Amino acid sequence: MVIEGAALALQENPNLRFLLHGDEKQIIPLLKKHPSLECAAQLLHTPDAIKSDEKPSVALRQGRNSSMRLAINAAARGNSQGVVSAGNTGAYMAMAKIFLKMIDGIDRPAIVGSFPTLRKPCIMLDLGANVACDEKHLTQFAIMGKSYAQEILGVKKPSIGLLNVGEEEQKGNVAVQGAAQIFKKAKSTFNFYGFVEGDDIMKGTVDVIVTDGFTGNVALKTIEGVVHFIMTILKDVFKSSIFAKVGYLLSMHAFKKMATSINPKKHNGAMLIGLKGIAIKSHGGADAVAFASAIKTAAQFVSHDLNKKIEKNLEQLKKDLKK
Amino acid sequence: MVIEGAALALQENPNLRFLLHGDEKQIIPLLKKHPSLECAAQLLHTPDAIKSDEKPSVALRQGRNSSMRLAINAAARGNSQGVVSAGNTGAYMAMAKIFLKMIDGIDRPAIVGSFPTLRKPCIMLDLGANVACDEKHLTQFAIMGKSYAQEILGVKKPSIGLLNVGEEEQKGNVAVQGAAQIFKKAKSTFNFYGFVEGDDIMKGTVDVIVTDGFTGNVALKTIEGVVHFIMTILKDVFKSSIFAKVGYLLSMHAFKKMATSINPKKHNGAMLIGLKGIAIKSHGGADAVAFASAIKTAAQFVSHDLNKKIEKNLEQLKKDLKK
Numbered sequence: 001m002v003i004e005g006a007a008l009a010l011q012e013n014p015n016l017r018f019l020l021h022g023d024e025k026q027i028i029p030l031l032k033k034h035p036s037l038e039c040a041a042q043l044l045h046t047p048d049a050i051k052s053d054e055k056p057s058v059a060l061r062q063g064r065n066s067s068m069r070l071a072i073n074a075a076a077r078g079n080s081q082g083v084v085s086a087g088n089t090g091a092y093m094a095m096a097k098i099f100l101k102m103i104d105g106i107d108r109p110a111i112v113g114s115f116p117t118l119r120k121p122c123i124m125l126d127l128g129a130n131v132a133c134d135e136k137h138l139t140q141f142a143i144m145g146k147s148y149a150q151e152i153l154g155v156k157k158p159s160i161g162l163l164n165v166g167e168e169e170q171k172g173n174v175a176v177q178g179a180a181q182i183f184k185k186a187k188s189t190f191n192f193y194g195f196v197e198g199d200d201i202m203k204g205t206v207d208v209i210v211t212d213g214f215t216g217n218v219a220l221k222t223i224e225g226v227v228h229f230i231m232t233i234l235k236d237v238f239k240s241s242i243f244a245k246v247g248y249l250l251s252m253h254a255f256k257k258m259a260t261s262i263n264p265k266k267h268n269g270a271m272l273i274g275l276k277g278i279a280i281k282s283h284g285g286a287d288a289v290a291f292a293s294a295i296k297t298a299a300q301f302v303s304h305d306l307n308k309k310i311e312k313n314l315e316q317l318k319k320d321l322k323k
Numbered sequence: 324m325v326i327e328g329a330a331l332a333l334q335e336n337p338n339l340r341f342l343l344h345g346d347e348k349q350i351i352p353l354l355k356k357h358p359s360l361e362c363a364a365q366l367l368h369t370p371d372a373i374k375s376d377e378k379p380s381v382a383l384r385q386g387r388n389s390s391m392r393l394a395i396n397a398a399a400r401g402n403s404q405g406v407v408s409a410g411n412t413g414a415y416m417a418m419a420k421i422f423l424k425m426i427d428g429i430d431r432p433a434i435v436g437s438f439p440t441l442r443k444p445c446i447m448l449d450l451g452a453n454v455a456c457d458e459k460h461l462t463q464f465a466i467m468g469k470s471y472a473q474e475i476l477g478v479k480k481p482s483i484g485l486l487n488v489g490e491e492e493q494k495g496n497v498a499v500q501g502a503a504q505i506f507k508k509a510k511s512t513f514n515f516y517g518f519v520e521g522d523d524i525m526k527g528t529v530d531v532i533v534t535d536g537f538t539g540n541v542a543l544k545t546i547e548g549v550v551h552f553i554m555t556i557l558k559d560v561f562k563s564s565i566f567a568k569v570g571y572l573l574s575m576h577a578f579k580k581m582a583t584s585i586n587p588k589k590h591n592g593a594m595l596i597g598l599k600g601i602a603i604k605s606h607g608g609a610d611a612v613a614f615a616s617a618i619k620t621a622a623q624f625v626s627h628d629l630n631k632k633i634e635k636n637l638e639q640l641k642k643d644l645k646k
Binding site for chain 2: 018044053055071117118126128131132161165168170171172174175198199202203204211213214215217218219220221222223224225226227229230232233234238240241243247248249250251252254255258259261289321323
């Protein structure tokens with residue numbers, strides 16, 4: 001699906017060029033089917049690959065010649081402008097952190113993604129990179145989220161919400177309580193809305209939702225689960241009577257459009273934000289269409305200077321907190 | 324909506340009797356509209372009420388004559404067999420913990436609820452009572468969840484999953500890692516499935532999902548948010564063309580049935596589990612139908628001896644961990 005996805009992405013954007021890292025025995029036969037991709041791609045052979053259940057520490061030690069590591073190295077050396085992988089998330093993050101390096105002032109990469117809502121898109125982070133976060137990490141996520149909304153979505157003063165179990169001031173754990181104090185103090189840096197709850201994600205209450213990677217990952221996968229649940233039930237509903245069947249046939253076009261708009265695969269390609277380079281993580285279960293969308297995401301980031309915005313916002317935060 | 328809800332619940336179950344705590348000036352005119360409820364209810368007047376934004380500590384000190392406190396007292400004294408409230412959750416929990424008292428071996432009440440899934444119902448706890456939990460709390464939640472599935476849902480050996488950011492053994496934070504060790508050790512107490520993810524909630528992968536109250540609350544409200552989002556989009560979809568409109572009219576009956584089955588209001592009435600008495604928390608924004616469903620939930624618990632099951636399972640856990 002990586003090769004098929006690259007071919008699809010190239011069809012849409014003929015300016016793309018690819019460095020393909022992997023086993024030539026597997027890749028060459030696949031490339032033969034896509035002559036234009038063959039022209040636009042350079043194959044860098046390695047038989048080694050990181051297994052999906054490999055521990056990040058083991059991957060770091062033993063994965064020196066793995067396709068993942070070589071792809072990250074290529075980006076670190078400037079041979080490519082970004083990396084896309086559907087492989088082991090933990091290993092990918094660990095390698096990206098060490099070899100692409102962190103932006104000064106950011107401690108850990110976070111996974112950021114964009115969600116469709118009833119209003120404008122909402123971006124949320126961290127979606128699973130960091131299971132334990134304190135107020136300092138949440139503050140860095142807020143800076144990165146704000147920069148993302150400004151640079152990529154073009155929102156001038158993004159509103160920022162902290163995901164919590166209630167909107168009232170006294171609610172929550174130590175980390176969100178501490179972060180809320182910092183967000184309130186840094187008035188010229190943050191357009192802080194306050195605490196938001198799980199149902200605010202798809203209401204579109206704010207532009208950016210900040211949360212720890214444990215809660216964010218559970219929320220992300222819960223959304224995928226509910227979408228799958230409702231779609232499955234709806235299919236049964238439309239089969240439940242002859243009227244419903246005819247009804248489905250008549251509304252099918254509109255219905256499929258809706259299903260596509262909320263299909264998590266169409267939103268594939270979450271960014272590891274906070275790194276000096278561009279690293280995109282595709283869902284492990286992605287098909288060619290979904291992987292092409294991850295490649296498109298990477299290309300989109302190349303045309304923006306997100307990191308410059310992050311550095312600028314970090315500077316402002318420093319000044320703001322000194323006041 | 325409390326009086327309307329009680330009247331609805333009584334219509335369905337004429338054996339119910341009510342102690343209504345609150346302001347007679349407000350309640351008497353409403354009761355006049357429901358003669359059969361007037362017969363089945365006793366009004367205990369108090370003008371005091373806990374505000375929705377009152378801090379639990381303040382509610383405890385100053386709320387001695389509040390309707391909430393008096394309703395809990397009545398249950399504690401055996402004048403009623405259970406309490407139902409749609410009021411301030413924090414105050415309700417604090418009062419219930421002190422005046423209804425905890426089951427020996429359980430430190431804190433948890434909020435437990437049942438979710439529709441693609442298979443059998445899944446129960447999950449904690450849904451928001453405890454924002455910070457360690458492995459000991461998660462173990463107590465697992466005991467209570469197991470007992471709930473056995474006693475209320477009739478599942479003999481409920482499978483138990485721990486909500487996490489991945490299924491792999493090394494994933495997660497200190498609390499879920501520690502709890503997983505205990506669940507594995509206590510083999511005769513727990514039918515431990517392993518880690519589950521957000522999308523497993525509505526897949527119905529396990530009978531019981533255990534999580535801390537922060538994550539559980541975000542997951543619960545995220546589900547409500549996605550349901551609301553998809554329903555809103557679907558309504559637009561069905562208006563988008565003349566075909567879709569006719570299609571909706573034909574499939575409306577089946578569609579509404581589906582909407583009802585996933586409507587969070589129909590699942591209103593979460594239990595505060597771990598208390599010696601029965602305390603049901605209704606959603607603050609409940610309407611009469613939803614409040615009636617919370618009353619039905621309370622009545623259902625009266626006919627079961629959930630606490631005996633919890634005590635038995637706690638005993639077994641003790642033996643199991645001594646081995």
